[in-house]
Every structure is written in structure tokens, then in C-alpha cells.
Amino acid sequence: MPDQRLNYVSGEWTASNTDETFETTDPANPDEVIATYPQSDAEDTERAIEAANEASDEWAETPGPERGRILTAAGSLLDQRTDELTELLVREEGKTWSEAGGEVQRAIDIFHYFGSKASDLGGTVKSSSARDTNLYTTVEPLGVAGLITPWNYPIAIPAWKIAPALAAGNTVVIKPATLAPGVVHEMAEALDEAGLPDGVLNVVTGPGSEVGSTIAGHEAVDAVSFTGSTAVGNTVYDTATEDGKRVQLEMGGKNPTIVSDSADVEQAADIVANGAFGVTGQACTAASRAIVHEDVYDEFVDAVVDRAAAIDHGHGLDDPGMGPHVSESELESTLEYVEIAQDEGATLEYGGSELDREGYYVEPAVFSDVDTEMRLAQEEVFGPVLAVIPVSDFDEAIYVANDVDYGLSASVVTDDHTEANRFVEEIEAGVVKINEKTTGLELHVPFGGMKDSSSETYREQGDAGLDFYTISKTVYDNY
Template identity: 85%
Template sequence: MPDQRLNYVDGEWTDSHTGETFETTDPATPGEVVATYPQSDAEDTERAIEAARDASEEWRETPAPERGRILRQAGATLERRRDELTELLVREEGKTRTEAGGEVQRAIDIFHYYGAKASDLGGTVKSSSARDVNLYTTNEPLGVVGLITPWNYPIAIPAWKLAPALATGNAVVIKPATLAPGVVHEMARALEEAGLPAGALNVVTGPGSAVGDTLAGHEAVDAVSFTGSTAVGNTVYDTATADGKRVQLEMGGKNPTVVSRTADPEEAADIVAAGAFGVTGQACTATSRAVVHEDVYDEFVDAIVDRAASIDHGHGLDDPGMGPHVSESELESTLEYVDVAQGEGATLEYGGSALDREGHFVEPAVFSDVDSEMRLAQEEVFGPVLAVIPVSDFDEALAVANDVDYGLAASVVTDDHTEANRFVREIEAGVVKINQKTTGLELHVPFGGVKDSSSETYREQGDAALDFYTISKTVYDTY
């Protein structure tokens, strides 16, 4: 029987005032309902915001080491329940067991990381030019923050927003994505069990047009952090900044891997395949363009086709090479881009068809003879579709890599250290990797993009996240 889940508002698990619900289903077996959730509206969201506002003073005044203890204890609870959370993530989002387990572990690590960081929160002491003045700074929470999170990393991304927000003393209202909200509920349960005060965290499920818009525009919300599409993110930004909110956006990507003439085509294919086809290509940092020197182009195309053809599909709990798309609409979007690419004249080297089986499965697709002006080379696909673009030299490779509106992640495969250094300097991306896939992030360093991939205001993760959720106060103390 499907789970019957509720909103979490002011320390209570409660239904929407409308009584309406929506369902999540298993992407590998779409007829199977996983859980039902409240279809919340603006009134439900306002009640959650009011609860956060009422709780913000108590949570703000809680000593930072105590806040850290609660986060670490919640992390320990998540760790004990790792297998259960992994299965829930697989059943709602569709990832393979290995992928989902890795994501759950990342959330656990994030809670422990920011739990430890909380004890070191503070300001700095500076020398004053006056003899009788103590000069120092303090860092204070913003107040109430709204978090709007996506379905593709349904526990990791909420964790890397939520943990630093709570560690720094903010009260939070979070709207998880409607396709896979279950693991956010389980994070709330872990924090509740750890002793988080009522109202310091509130979880409201429902459509972005009701819940998300209310969070972005409500006068009692001091900051908004959003991850999702560029189109929606820009709307959130306009709404939130209209009354001066602090805003952090992380959005789409069209991430390149440049394959140099010095690269081993087989090694390059391993790196690109992992970045392009992992998590069914449903990552904002996924490799969607391989920009390949003509001297190794043919060998690379043969090798990447071999990698794509070797991937097996199945239910994520069986831990295949690739799981399904999260929904029918995401599958249809990928198939549409396959048709568009063929219509533009790109050569379909492999795949690109829906599998003749139950579930939202698609073969990974490899296109060669792609021109940088094609839609396939310019627009985010968000599926396991790779465009392979030939170039004649490294100058052209850099120009092609930068010839998009996005700038999230980029990598280069090369044995030439001079090329690698130049790539770091000249590539227009917030995350740059050398001889690595574009996907995969360390939690203790900043994450974010440039151009249409980000608001270019604040970064996430590491100490950068603490900066976003706090404001500095400078104190001149005469004694």
C-alpha cells in the first residue's frame, strides 16, 4: 500500500488545508504508486513561513555547537537508515541502487560536515587604529530562508542547502520537487528526532506555481535558494529580488569535455561515458558535448559507441548500468531532441530509442557530425544524449566549448599540461576538471556556474554556503 505522507509544519505532520493530494510513481513500473503527498497551496505555504518566522529567534539563539550536535545526530540517523533511504530514492526517482546509495551517503556526509563546521562559526578580530577600541566582526543568520529543490538529486541538493542554513541559525521552509519528495520528509524526521525545535524546519509539498511562488514573494522570507531550470530560476529571481531578498540560483548546463589530440581515445571515452550516461544523463553537470580533435575523432566515436552499447537497463533496485527517466515527460523530451538532431543533419551513431518494455527507459544516444550551431549543441537535453563535435585544433576546441549560454561544468582530457592550464584559464565554467568527468563534486569546496547556469551571486557548499546564509556585522567596542 502506498505511503500516506504529510507536510511538516511547526513541528507537526499535517495535511494540506484543501485535503487534495498527488501521487509519486516508480519510473521503472509507472503503474506502481509509491506515496501520496499533500497538494499544498499558498495558504499552506504561508502557514509554514509564519511557523519559521515564529521559530527563528529561538533557533538563532541556540548556541552554534548545539545546532551542530543536532545536525550530526540527524546525520547519524540517516546513516542507520541508509538502505531504506536508498530504496525510497530509487523507487521515486529511478536511479540505480549504486547511484542512489552514493547520493544518500553524500547527504549523510553533508550533515556531518556542517555539524562540525557549526562549532567554528563566528567572526574575526581585527586590530583597531585606536588604542581603546576592540574591533571585530560577527556573522548572523538572515532569518527565514526558502529552499526550492529539484527531483534529480532529491536528497543531496536539499541537504547541501538545508544543512548550512540550519547550522548558521536560520529557520527554513523547503519545497521539494513533486516527482521525488520522500527523502526530504525523511531528513525532516531525522532532524525532528535529533531535537530540532518546532518551526525551525518546515516541509511543504505542492506545485511551484503555488508553493514556490509564495516562498519567493513572501515578505517574511529573507533569502531564497533555488536549483532547477534556467527559465524557472529567472522567474524566481525576479520575484524574490523585487523586495530585496538575497537569492542564490543554480540552473542548467550544456557541459563540454574537450578531447585533445594528445588524449588516449579509449581513456577519453571512459571519462565522457561516465559523465554523459551516468544517472541517465539527468544531472545539471552531465557531459552533453564531446569536443574532439580531428586526429582522434574517429577512434573516439567508435569507443564511445562501444561504451553506450554496453550499458544494460533495468529497475534501479537490481542495480543495472542505467535506470529509467524519472517521468514520461522527461523521456518524451529526450526522444524529441533525438528527432531534432536527426532533422538538423547530425549522424545518429547509436541508440536514441525508447525501450520496448514497461517504464521510462531510453537507449543512450551518440551523435556524430554535430555542428556547434545545432540545437543539440546549444540546448540542455537532460537525458543520456551525447553530441560529438569535431575540431581542428585547441583554439577551435575552446571556442566551441564556450559557444553556449551556459557555464556550469567543463573538463578536458589531455596529456599536455600547457593545454590543461590554458583550459583552466579560458573556459567559461564554474567547475573545471582535468582528465575527469564533468559530474561529481566535493562537498567542502564551492559549487556554482557562470552565465545562464547561475545567478552569479553566491556559491553553494563548503564555506561559501555559510556566507550565503549569514550577514556580517562589524563592531567597534570602546573600553
């Protein structure tokens, strides 16, 4: 029988005011219902925001080391439940066991990291130009943080928003994605068990039109952090900034990997294939464009096709090379882009077909002869579809890489140090990698994009993650 989940408000698990529910299903076995969740509305969301607001002062006054101990304890509890969390993530989102297990471990590491950082929160002391004066800064939490998170990294992204918000002394209301909210509920249970006071964290499930828009527009919410599509993110930004909220958006990507004529082609094919086809291409940092020097173009296309053809498919619990898309609509979107690319004249070198089996499976697709004006070269696909674009030199490669609306992640494969340095300086992306895939992030350094990939306000993760959730005061103490 499917799990019956509830909202988490003011330290209690509670049903929705609507008495309506929605189901999550296994994308590898769509007829299998995993759990039911409250189909919450604006009234439910307002109740959660009120709970967070009531708990705000007490949590802000809790010493940083004490907040940190709760986060660390929650991380340890999650660590004890790694296999359980991994299985739930696989069954709701569709990742392979290895991919899901890596994401769960990342969430655990994030809680331990920000648990330790909570003890270091404070200001700085400066030397005053006046006599008999102490000059220093302090940092304070903003208040109530509203978090709206996506389905593709359903535990890692909520963790890297929740943990710094709580470490800094904010209370939280989070709306997890409806396709895979289960691991956020498990996170809330771990924090509750670790001793988090009532009302400090609140979880409300339901549609963005009700829950998300209420979070973004409520006067008691002081900061909004959103990860998702650019179209929805821009709406969230407009709503949240109407009354001056602090806003952080991380959105889509059209991420390039440049392959230089100096690159080892086999190594380049490994790097691009891992970045393009990992997690079924359902990552905002996935490589969707390989921009390849014409001298090695044909060799590279053959090599990356070999990688795509070698990928096996199956249920994530069996840990295959690739799991299914998260939903039928995501699968249909990928298939539509495959058709669009062929209609526009790109050559389908491999894949792109729906697999004849239960579940939302698609073959990874490799396209050659892609022109930079084609939709495949400009629009985010969010599936395992790679456009291979030929260029005549490194100048053209940089131009093509930057000639999109997005600027999230980018990489280059080269043995030329001058090219690597130029790439770092000239590429328009917030995450820049040399001889690495576009996916994969360290948790203690800033993460965020440029252009339509981000609001370009505040970065996430590391110290930058704490910066978003705090505000500073400068103190002049004339004694």
C-alpha cells in the same frame, strides 16, 4: 498500500488545507504508486513560513555547537537508514541502487560536515588603527530561508541547502520536487528525532505555481535558494528580488569535455561516457558535448559508442548500468531531441530509441557530425544524449566550449600541461576539471556556475554555503 505522507509544519505532520493529494510512481513500473502527498496551496505555505518566522529568534540564539550536535545526530540517524532511503530514492526517482546509495551517503556526509562547521561559526579579530579599540566582526543568520529543490538529486541537493542554513541559525521552509519528495520527508523525520525545535524546519509539497511562488514572494522570507531550470529560476529571481531578498540560483548546463589529440582515447571515452550517461543523463553537470580533436575524432566516436552499447538497463533495485527516466515527459523530451538532431543533419551513431519494456527507458544516444549551431549543441537535453563535435585545434576547442549560454561544469582530457593550464584560465565554467568527468562534486568546496547556469551571486557547499545564509557586522569597540 502506498504511504500517506503529510506536510511538516511547526514540528507536526499535517494535511493540506486543500484536502487534495498527488501521487508519486515508480518510473520503472509507472502503474505502481509509491506514496501520496499533500497538494498544498498558498495558505499552507504561508502557515509554514509563519511557523519558521516564529521559531527564528530562538534558533538564532541557540549556540552553534548545539545546532551542530543536532545536525550531526540527524546525519547519524540517516546513516542508520541508508538502505531504506536508497530504496525510496530508487523507487521514486529511478536511479540505480549504486547511484542512489552514493547520493544518500553524500547527504549523510553533508550533515556531519555542517554539524562540525556550526561550532566554528564566528567573526574575525583585526588590529585597529586607533588606541584602546577592539576591532572585530560577527556573523548572524539572515532569518527565514526558503528552499526550492529539484527531483534529480532529491536528497543531496536539499541536504546541501538545509544543513548550512540550519548550521548558520536560520529557520527553513522547503518545497521539494513533486516527482520525488519522499527522501526530504525522511530527512525531516531524522531532524525531528534528533531534537530540532518545532518550526525550525518546515516541509510543504505541492506545485511551484502555489508553493514555490509563495516562498519566493513572501515578505517574511529573507533568502531564497533555488535549483532547477533556467526559465523557472529567472522567474524565482524576479519575484524574490522585488523586496530585496538574498537569492541564490543554480540552473542548467550544456557541459563540454574537450578531448585533446594528446589524450589517451580509451581513457577519454571512459570519462565522457561516465559523465554523459550516468544517472540517465539527468544531471545539471552531465557531459552533453564531447569536443574532440579531428586527429582522434573517429577513434573516439567508435570508443564512446562501444561504452554506450555496453550499458544494460533495468530497475534501479537490480543495480543495472542505467535506470529509467524519472517521468514520461522527461522521456518524451529526450526522444524529441533525438529527432531534432537527426532532422538538423547530425549522424546518429548509436541508440536514442525508447526501449520496448515497461517504464521510461531510453537507449543512450551518440551523435557525430554535430555542428555548433545545432540545437543539440546549444540546448540542455537532460537525458543520456551526447553530441560529438570535431575541432581542428585547441583554440577552436576552447571557443566551441564557451560558445553556449551556459557555464556550469567543464572538463578536458589531455596529457599536455600547457593545454590544461590554458583550459583552467580560459573556460567559462564554475566547475573545471582536468582528466575527470564533468559530474561529481566534493562537498567542502564551492559549487556554482556562470552565465545562464547561475545567478552568479553566492556559491553552494563548503564555507561558501555558509556565506549565503549569514550576514556580517563590523564592530568598533572603543573601551
